[in-house]
Amino acid sequence: MEGKGRRVTTKPSNWEAGIEEPTEFPMCRCEFPAQLRTSWSNDNPGRRFFGCKNHGSVVHHACRFFSWFDPPMTPHTKIVLLGLLKRIRANEVQRRKEIIFWLIF
Ligand SMILES: [Zn+2]
Incomplete structure (x- = not known):
């Protein structure tokens, strides 16, 4: 089990604009709140997900934290x-x- 149970709460930035923003971010394996990213794959165009803040960096290449934010399309x-x-x-x-x-x- 990883990234489950521990969460950080932040104030949504676009709340007034009516844009759905996460109010809590799951923690990934690197002890950082995960980042909200947007998928542009053919299977999930525009669907948002939580990913590791360090994703793509050489140092933290081992972390593969991934969790959908938007519901399935x-x-x-x-x-x-x-x-x-x-x-x-x-x-x-x-x-x-x-x-x-x-x-x-
Ligand atoms: Zn991570």
Whole structure:
């Protein structure tokens, strides 16, 4: 068992804006409150999770703390979100192409 039972409580920063923010953060194995991150995987686009503060650093590579914050998505939500993301990415590619066009010609 790891990271269970011990929690730190902080004041939510975006409470008034109506954005759902965690009021408590689970503690990970490194004795730090875990950080709220956003997943952009195809399976969970935009879904937030708690991850180790030191994730990705060489020193703490052993810590693989992971815990979802947002509830699981319905298949419909996933499809809608992925469609939106695809559109945003396509727009960006198009914009870059236009910039390159103006730079060359
Ligand atoms: Zn950690």
